[in-house]
Amino acid sequence: MKTITMKRIVIFLLVTSISFSLQAQERRIINLPDIPGYQTLLCDFHMHTVFSDGYVWPTVRVDEAWEEGIDAIAITDHLEYLPHKNDISADHNRAWEIAQNYAKNKDVIVIAGTEITKGMPPGHFNALFIKDANTILHDDYKSAIGEAVGQGAFIIWNHPGWKRQQPDTMLWWDEHNLLLKEGWLHGIEVANGHEYYPEAINWARDKDLTFMANSDIHQPIHMAFDVVESHRPGTLVFVTERSEGGIREALFNGRTIAYYKNLLMGKEEILRAFLLESLFIKESPESNIFTFLNPTDIILKLKLDNKIYQDWSRSIHIDPGKEVLFKLPADSNKDEIMLSIENFLIGAEESLSIPLSSIRTIHQ
Ligand SMILES: [Zn+2]
Ligand SMILES: [Zn+2]
Incomplete structure (x- = not known):
């Protein structure tokens, strides 16, 4: 008699714990x-x-x-x-x-x-x-x-x-x-x-x-x-x-x-259109310093292209939710700089390219 009751309790606990775990699906x-x-x-x-x-x-x-x-x-x-x-x-x-x-x-x-x-x-x-x-x-x-x-x-x-x-x-x-x-x-x-x-x-x-x-x-x-x-x-x-x-x-x-x-x-x-909602620049008092901000879950792989300043052009990876500080040469003109998004492909070997000046600035 006692064992039967125990069994019932065990089964009851088992059933309730299963239903709790199902409710906790994330x-x-x-x-x-x-x-x-x-x-x-x-x-x-x-x-x-x-x-x-x-x-x-x-x-x-x-x-x-x-x-x-x-x-x-x-x-x-x-x-x-x-x-x-x-x-x-x-x-x-x-x-x-x-x-x-x-x-x-x-x-x-x-x-x-x-x-x-x-x-x-x-x-x-x-x-x-x-x-x-x-x-x-x-x-x-x-x-x-x-x-x-x-x-x-x-x-x-x-x-x-x-x-x-x-x-x-x-x-x-x-x-x-x-x-x-x-x-x-x-x-x-x-x-x-x-x-x-x-x-x-x-x-x-x-x-x-x-x-x-x-x-x-x-x-x-x-x-x-x-x-x-x-x-x-x-x-x-x-x-x-x-x-x-x-x-x-x-x-x-x-x-x-x-x-x-x-x-x-x-x-x-x-x-x-998707990039312009995925990448932002934080306002900075110095015009040649940028903070890029990536609020998405995608890793953004950027490259700044500028025919005049080939030597400092380099890849920048911005992880999800991260900011990256980037400094341009003091005499560079932001309006002339093109930004390539290396992991946004519009052709077999062609990345999306947009002017840096088109990235929206967040004012703080
Ligand atoms: Zn199939
Ligand atoms: Zn198939």
Whole structure:
């Protein structure tokens, strides 16, 4: 009798302690500034679950995203590659349906997606904002992508430089010209997982495709990325409204930055707007002494360029939340100095460059 009571108490304590630990789930708050007119959302539009070749249940993707402070994810299981199908047989919509239901009580937007998985050319494509993945499954890529576009999908060329599909050099094929001509190709991954593709930055710029960086995570996120000290690859999306519709509108209008291992890649005007909310100068009584201030979670890598003063030009790294004091030669003219942001890329080998005088001064 006594032991039964004890057992009950132990079980009761166990249950209460489990529920306490669940309530204590922590979310990271990421400092990524908004830009004028738009709110900044951190998103990851490419990931897998056990419903294709991933190793986690769809709800785990929602919890991981919530913990990392990610605003929106897309569940994009393969249509054509289902190694777990003997154990998990369900239709192609099930993974994102489960994630969407679970996310109702979490502050994470879940976008319905799928990965159209073809050999090269043309390779793999994510279709986002789909209505029914089952009808997108076709042998030939044109029927598959055409059906997705008919559902209103946003189409991304995934990992365009993946060595398994582009072993020697990274090629843009006729098939991609065809998709572009049809208006069936909207975005491109300039980074995927632990790879990034400088050539794709030029393609995105020259062909007016939306810049994307995504995790393409298959295992639990912590096994592939340091999401505590660093971050998974993600896409910053600049929205007028924090909703699925807001994200869709921003993607179709190209308002993104690809964010990969502290590299930011995007359209020049968007990177410029983002930098002007990320870097400030503190007022100083002496005009040749600057204090740069970085209130964001991004490491800023700056270089002051000046054709006259080549010899003192050097790289300055400003860590998140830090200030850096910098002294110019006394006779230098601030209005002539250009600032390169070495980790803000507008081309394969081209950094964002802006006049030092355009950085806003904070008056104290
Ligand atoms: Zn793929
Ligand atoms: Zn994938």
